[in-house]
Amino acid sequence: MDIRRYEPSDLAAIQRIWKECGWIESDEEAAALEQFFTDAIGTVAVMAGEAECSATVHRGAISYAGIDLPLAGVTSVTTSLIGRKQGLARAVTADVVARAANEGAAVALLGIFEQGFYDLLGFGSGPYSLHYRFDPATLIVPHPQRPPVRLSNDDVEEIHEALLARKRSHGGIRLDSTNMLTAELAWESPSFGLGFRDPSGQLTHFVWGKTKGESGPYQVGALAYRDTDQLFELLGMIKSLGDQVRSVDLMEPPEIQIQDLIRHPNRQRIVTRKTDFEVGGRSHAWWQARILDLDACVAARRWSGEPIRFNLALSDPIGETDVGWPGIAGDYTVTIAADSTVETGTTTGLPTLDTPVGPFTRMWLGARPASSLALTTALTGPRDLLAALDDAFRLPTPHTGLYL
Numbered sequence: 001m002d003i004r005r006y007e008p009s010d011l012a013a014i015q016r017i018w019k020e021c022g023w024i025e026s027d028e029e030a031a032a033l034e035q036f037f038t039d040a041i042g043t044v045a046v047m048a049g050e051a052e053c054s055a056t057v058h059r060g061a062i063s064y065a066g067i068d069l070p071l072a073g074v075t076s077v078t079t080s081l082i083g084r085k086q087g088l089a090r091a092v093t094a095d096v097v098a099r100a101a102n103e104g105a106a107v108a109l110l111g112i113f114e115q116g117f118y119d120l121l122g123f124g125s126g127p128y129s130l131h132y133r134f135d136p137a138t139l140i141v142p143h144p145q146r147p148p149v150r151l152s153n154d155d156v157e158e159i160h161e162a163l164l165a166r167k168r169s170h171g172g173i174r175l176d177s178t179n180m181l182t183a184e185l186a187w188e189s190p191s192f193g194l195g196f197r198d199p200s201g202q203l204t205h206f207v208w209g210k211t212k213g214e215s216g217p218y219q220v221g222a223l224a225y226r227d228t229d230q231l232f233e234l235l236g237m238i239k240s241l242g243d244q245v246r247s248v249d250l251m252e253p254p255e256i257q258i259q260d261l262i263r264h265p266n267r268q269r270i271v272t273r274k275t276d277f278e279v280g281g282r283s284h285a286w287w288q289a290r291i292l293d294l295d296a297c298v299a300a301r302r303w304s305g306e307p308i309r310f311n312l313a314l315s316d317p318i319g320e321t322d323v324g325w326p327g328i329a330g331d332y333t334v335t336i337a338a339d340s341t342v343e344t345g346t347t348t349g350l351p352t353l354d355t356p357v358g359p360f361t362r363m364w365l366g367a368r369p370a371s372s373l374a375l376t377t378a379l380t381g382p383r384d385l386l387a388a389l390d391d392a393f394r395l396p397t398p399h400t401g402l403y404l
Contacts, residue, residue, distance in 0.1 A: 137242025171398025
């Protein structure tokens with residue numbers, strides 16, 4: 001196999017791969033791939049002269065405790081039916097991640113089809129995300145005082161600006177490509193978009209989602225707002241759909257517990273059980289992340305407590321691949337303080353945390369505490385050090401806010 005950068009001449013092969021994978025079905029959806037790849041970091045694996053696997057990264061940022069770090073969003077990894085079990089997906093993913101790291105990305109993040117595969121490249125799972133399905137008529141929020149505006153795919157520039165300006169909590173993702181969003185909206189079909197503008201006419205907050213029949217369930221694909229007043233206006237607008245729509249499914253926003261805003265949630269759950277409109281929540285860990293720039297990521301943790309110093313023995317499986325980037329494996333001295341730092345080499349007398357990059361990333365993000373990761377992953381260290389790290393990385397649950 002040959003691993004190389006994506007070229008526009010690969011487009012027809014990529015369209016075939018995506019159709020084989022079931023990611024797209026129609027020629028109209030296939031046409032959107034040209035824009036999707038326009039400003040991506042793209043890599044393909046070639047067999048017998050034709051691309052049989054591809055991966056893309058789109059650039060952006062991730063909010064870490066209020067600090068934006070450069071992000072490599074791994075937005076696609078697809079392998080054709082004849083390219084399976086050849087190591088192609090691992091190779092192209094490693095290549096796009098390495099290229100993004102060399103361009104200055106500090107963190108890589110991707111959605112997973114199954115847990116375990118991307119661990120082989122140093123990724124670790126994020127926390128559970130909660131999706132809640134409910135009857136919009138039962139939302140205990142006021143109806144908006146004004147009607148929403150209708151949005152379509154033609155409003156992609158405005159939609160993208162609203163996404164860039166939206167409120168992002170810890171772990172919140174921003175992706176910079178309007179071209180990628182154009183493709184994503186084309187693939188959300190049948191769809192609806194409703195939002196609100198400020199007095200100047202600027203789109204400030206909106207909902208975008210998929211429809212299904214007359215009564216739903218509607219699937220919210222994007223929810224963007226700049227403050228909680230706007231969030232509640234969007235929820236009120238969703239409530240106003242309840243005259244006709246019987247079910248809406250959305251990822252719970254980080255600011256609220258959606259069940260607090262549902263009238264008789266347990267009664268609804270019992271009455272609707274095993275129907276198309278079943279009320280209730282489901283959770284799963286659907287994304288993984290890994291650190292690419294150790295210095296930048298550690299420096300972002302500004303800890304006001306007693307400083308913690310420890311040796312870090314960090315392993316990184318991506319360093320075992322031939323991708324032109326060594327990864328971040330090594331022996332370091334780490335200080336977690338108001339000004340956190342990483343120094344190359346170990347310091348005599350300090351406790352040692354021994355861990356692959358995946359579990360270390362999970363701890364750093366606050367997805368799981370160090371003492372918990374020591375039970376289920378290869379992260380190890382003295383009990384006192386783990387307890388201190390539990391305190392130092394006690395952060396809000398990371399929430400990507402990424403729906404599409």
